[in-house]
Amino acid sequence: MKRLLVVHHSPTPSVAALTEAVLAGTRDEAITDVEVVVRGALEARAADVLEADGYLLGTPANFGYMSGALKHFFDTIFLEAGGALADDGAASAAGGGRKPYGLWVHGRYDTTGAVRSVQSIVQALPWTQAAAVLEVLGDVDDDATAAGYQLGGTLAALLSD
Secondary structure: OEEEEEEEOOOOHHHHHHHHHHHHHHOOOOOOOEEEEEEEOOOOOHHHHHHOOEEEEEEEOEOOEOOHHHHHHHHHHOOOOOOOEOOOOOEOOOOOOOEEEEEEEEEOOOOHHHHHHHHHHHOOOOEEEOOOOEEEEOOOOHHHHHHHHHHHHHHHHHHOO
């Protein structure tokens, strides 16, 4: 059975609504043989990452960046999970396997910096973007939750047998 790790920081009702929609998508009845493991960003560990076959990440956009909790997750797991660094200490393109990942970001006015910050770290991990980033501005409406469901279902289906 494949394992999909969902790491999120959902401190607001808007982000929590997107998280619930993504999780519902991962559990669509058409998807089989995928174990969905859900961890808060402050709870996830490198062992969770190493045991997973794919990843979904969720964060609010805070002051033009990902949440501090998701940044803490990356800081905690980066090297042990196969993160690559260049000689100058900067993130470097990772080699080796390329496990699929997806990302959702909610912001009131802008998500650009948050998306960029996550992608700059993830490109140095042995992961590959498997779905378009779900960026939601303002209120989370039915279209946003449907897109969240689709994102969750897409990543889980990629791992399904």
